[in-house]
Amino acid sequence: MANHARLFSASGSKTWLSCAAAATAQLEYDNNSNVHADLGTLVHKVGDLCLASKDSRDAEHYIGKDLKKYFPDGLLVSTVFPADMAPPIQSYIDYCRALQTRDSVMMVENRVSYRPWIAKEARGKKNEEGFGTADCLIVSDNILHCIDYKNGSGVHVDVKNNTQAMLYALGVYNELSFLYDFDKITMHIVQPRKQNICEWTISVKALLRFGKAVTKRSRQAVSKNPKFTPTPEGCQWCRKGMAGDCDALIAHTLAITSALFDDMTNPDKRTLLDNKKLILSTIAAVEKNVIATLEAGDEFDGYKLVEGRTTRKWTEDAADYLQENYDPDEIYLTKIIGVTLGDKLLSKEEMSQHTFKAQGSPVLAPESDRRKSIQTDVTDEFSDVTS
Numbered sequence: 001m002a003n004h005a006r007l008f009s010a011s012g013s014k015t016w017l018s019c020a021a022a023a024t025a026q027l028e029y030d031n032n033s034n035v036h037a038d039l040g041t042l043v044h045k046v047g048d049l050c051l052a053s054k055d056s057r058d059a060e061h062y063i064g065k066d067l068k069k070y071f072p073d074g075l076l077v078s079t080v081f082p083a084d085m086a087p088p089i090q091s092y093i094d095y096c097r098a099l100q101t102r103d104s105v106m107m108v109e110n111r112v113s114y115r116p117w118i119a120k121e122a123r124g125k126k127n128e129e130g131f132g133t134a135d136c137l138i139v140s141d142n143i144l145h146c147i148d149y150k151n152g153s154g155v156h157v158d159v160k161n162n163t164q165a166m167l168y169a170l171g172v173y174n175e176l177s178f179l180y181d182f183d184k185i186t187m188h189i190v191q192p193r194k195q196n197i198c199e200w201t202i203s204v205k206a207l208l209r210f211g212k213a214v215t216k217r218s219r220q221a222v223s224k225n226p227k228f229t230p231t232p233e234g235c236q237w238c239r240k241g242m243a244g245d246c247d248a249l250i251a252h253t254l255a256i257t258s259a260l261f262d263d264m265t266n267p268d269k270r271t272l273l274d275n276k277k278l279i280l281s282t283i284a285a286v287e288k289n290v291i292a293t294l295e296a297g298d299e300f301d302g303y304k305l306v307e308g309r310t311t312r313k314w315t316e317d318a319a320d321y322l323q324e325n326y327d328p329d330e331i332y333l334t335k336i337i338g339v340t341l342g343d344k345l346l347s348k349e350e351m352s353q354h355t356f357k358a359q360g361s362p363v364l365a366p367e368s369d370r371r372k373s374i375q376t377d378v379t380d381e382f383s384d385v386t387s
């Protein structure tokens with residue numbers, strides 16, 4: 001029996017909206033929570049508590065406090081709020097508070113349903129699919145702000161055409177359109193640990209067009225033979241793909257790579273670069289899959305398991321031995337602290353006086369990248385020739 005709560009989740013929507021087959025194909029693979037996800041849940045909770053507090057509480061209030069009463073299922077590894085998470089969530093709290101006006105209404109951690117846009121035949125019987133929790137909603141006049149906090153510091157989350165945010169926006173529209181007469185929705189992503197704060201406004205008309213696409217895709221997902229459509233965005237977080245177990249993805253990756261190596265044209269090179277992440281992650285997933293096969297005692301033609309390279313390490317009693325037999329100058333290295341620790345020790349003025357940002361060496365980025373392109377001036381190289 002399909003788990004419908006996971007089948008059309010908003011967080012996994014990039015995958016099932018890109019590939020109709022992915023919705024059901026990845027159900028058999030684990031979706032284990034990890035320490036990073038746990039931390040995000042805890043940090044979100046502090047944001048909710050502060051925004052909902054009557055005394056405009058700040059995140060600092062919760063540092064070192066055990067919040068386990070909010071997580072009675074005991075699933076989180078740690079429920080003590082760490083000090084280093086206070087500044088990022090405080091930026092989100094300040095951001096939401098700054099959007100408030102005298103006439104606006106703020107709603108925190110609101111459960112919203114985009115179920116009306118999941119095709120009837122794709123809905124489970126228990127009403128469990130098509131729900132999400134909107135971190136913070138602010139309604140004023142004819143505009144609705146939908147603010148989502150992201151605790152990650154790895155992947156930059158863009159707001160434009162972000163399907164998770166758009167599904168939440170549909171859910172919010174579903175819940176509030178009979179009360180308020182808004183004609184546009186502004187979605188915001190606040191991801192302070194990645195220095196990313198962005199917003200994107202969509203008209204209700206365009207949002208409802210997206211809703212139609214959701215209905216169509218969910219109908220295809222539960223059809224007899226849903227189509228596998230490998231794409232870099234869709235496959236990136238697909239559990240079937242990450243398990244190295246998707247034939248369609250492997251065939252697609254092989255097709256891209258095998259046709260290209262003779263007389264590569266510029267469009268060929270671009271195809272390779274556009275698919276770099278997909279190719280590398282497919283290879284990594286297949287490697288993991290083969291290791292698991294060999295570890296289970298099965299054979300895999302052409303490969304075996306060997307002991308990995310290791311480096312020499314001191315034994316447990318080595319420190320005592322060195323201290324007894326050698327001078328401190330010989331066995332200890334003293335080095336200056338890094339700039340991150342410097343931030344904690346020095347004032348802002350001192351830091352700006354004694355630090356500088358070195359110019360980064362050029363890296364390749366797609367046109368859509370938000371950074372400015374480097375202007376290279378090749379005439380310098382020919383100055384000797386022209387003068």
Ligand code: SF4
Pocket residue numbers: 015019021022025228229230231234235238239240241242246248249
């Ligand atoms: S890995 Fe890609 S092609 Fe395969 S099921 Fe997942 S999204 Fe679809």
